[in-house]
Amino acid sequence: MVVSSFDPEDMREPKSLGLIHLKEYLARAARQTSDVENRETDDDNHQHSDRDHIREISRRLEDKGIEVEVLRGLSQFRVDLALRLSGTPAPWLVAVLIDGNSWNKRPMATDRDAVPTSFLEKVMGWPHVARIWLPSWNIEPDQVVADLVDLVHSAASDPPPDEVAPPTPIETTEIPPRSHLLGEEGGSPEMAPVVPEPTTTADNLQLPGEEPFRSWQDPGQIGSVAMLEAFHKTAFMLVQEIIELEAPVELQSVIKRVANCFGLKTVREKRVWSLTPLLDNAHVESTPFGHFVWVDQQDTTDWLSFRKTDRNQRALKDIAPHEVANAMVAVVRQSIAFEIEELVQWTAEFFGSQRVAEPTRQHLREVVGWAVEEGLLVEENGQITAP
Numbered sequence: 001m002v003v004s005s006f007d008p009e010d011m012r013e014p015k016s017l018g019l020i021h022l023k024e025y026l027a028r029a030a031r032q033t034s035d036v037e038n039r040e041t042d043d044d045n046h047q048h049s050d051r052d053h054i055r056e057i058s059r060r061l062e063d064k065g066i067e068v069e070v071l072r073g074l075s076q077f078r079v080d081l082a083l084r085l086s087g088t089p090a091p092w093l094v095a096v097l098i099d100g101n102s103w104n105k106r107p108m109a110t111d112r113d114a115v116p117t118s119f120l121e122k123v124m125g126w127p128h129v130a131r132i133w134l135p136s137w138n139i140e141p142d143q144v145v146a147d148l149v150d151l152v153h154s155a156a157s158d159p160p161p162d163e164v165a166p167p168t169p170i171e172t173t174e175i176p177p178r179s180h181l182l183g184e185e186g187g188s189p190e191m192a193p194v195v196p197e198p199t200t201t202a203d204n205l206q207l208p209g210e211e212p213f214r215s216w217q218d219p220g221q222i223g224s225v226a227m228l229e230a231f232h233k234t235a236f237m238l239v240q241e242i243i244e245l246e247a248p249v250e251l252q253s254v255i256k257r258v259a260n261c262f263g264l265k266t267v268r269e270k271r272v273w274s275l276t277p278l279l280d281n282a283h284v285e286s287t288p289f290g291h292f293v294w295v296d297q298q299d300t301t302d303w304l305s306f307r308k309t310d311r312n313q314r315a316l317k318d319i320a321p322h323e324v325a326n327a328m329v330a331v332v333r334q335s336i337a338f339e340i341e342e343l344v345q346w347t348a349e350f351f352g353s354q355r356v357a358e359p360t361r362q363h364l365r366e367v368v369g370w371a372v373e374e375g376l377l378v379e380e381n382g383q384i385t386a387p
């Protein structure tokens with residue numbers, strides 16, 4: 001039951017993803033209430049409102065050269081759409097599950113999301129499973145259809161399981177005999193020239209808490225947009241890899257890089273937020289400088305590290321304020337005090353900015369102010385010290 005003091009038509013055209021979903025949800029609830037006496041009962045799994053958009057999706061896919069079978073299967077659990085290329089004897093390639101009345105009736109979240117996909121892939125042997133969410137269909141129907149078409153063509157080019165090449169054996173290097181290392185006579189090998197250790201200077205001095213930055217390596221495109229929107233397990237794995245290597249890391253940076261791996265080159269803000277379930281159990285912290293993802297259970301107050309990078313590895317605005325402040329604290333503790341502008345200049349250069357423009361300076365001044373408010377630094381008469 002939905003109780004609302006206003007009709008969905010009373011809402012102005014929403015701009016945020018949450019309000020778009022709310023308006024669609026209320027509109028759908030109103031439609032279902034008015035149609036309750038007119039629903040057909042010849043199918044236990046799908047009712048009238050379900051069949052409307054299933055029929056529309058099927059028609060659009062057939063226009064794109066995709067063969068479609070609706071409600072494929074003999075058991076109570078049937079796929080809404082089965083897809084393959086038209087005119088080919090190939091088996092069905094993609095099972096599509098659609099957000100509808102039967103989906104909503106499942107009592108548990110795992111019944112609605114994890115169980116159907118896992119069952120179809122692991123038990124029924126479907127090569128690919130895609131999900132269509134009603135809000136996405138209503139907002140971008142052309143994009144949903146295009147993603148499904150891409151997924152079918154991609155699946156059609158996959159080699160059969162029995163034709164997949166075996167893994168390439170790992171090459172091993174034979175260890176030379178000890179006599180070769182010591183010389184044929186067993187004597188000592190010729191000593192290599194001694195290279196003097198580099199002189200420690202202010203520029204290459206490693207500060208306490210400084211750690212190397214381990215950058216995630218982009219594997220290139222590995223799937224389709226439909227796989228991404230279906231929250232394929234590979235997408236979860238890529239997100240987890242980025243977080244484990246780079247956390248704390250800026251939220252949109254994580255989502256956009258993973259989306260690029262599935263062929264989505266332009267990722268608007270509302271699409272970013274629709275894909276945040278990929279973050280799973282990661283801890284997301286909201287700061288005045290943006291949203292940053294941490295490893296689950298990581299205590300942000302106890303993390304005192306920072307990682308020197310250049311601008312090609314990550315933009316300064318994408319570095320968590322905790323990390324920037326940690327670097328500031330470390331360098332301030334190596335001296336008596338820093339003037340604010342002097343500290344701003346050093347921090348910008350440390351994180352890879354060669355020419356420090358005014359927007360960068362202003363950003364770092366705001367980080368200094370935030371660090372002072374958090375008790376990480378002390379400001380007095382324009383001088384910055386450590387507490």
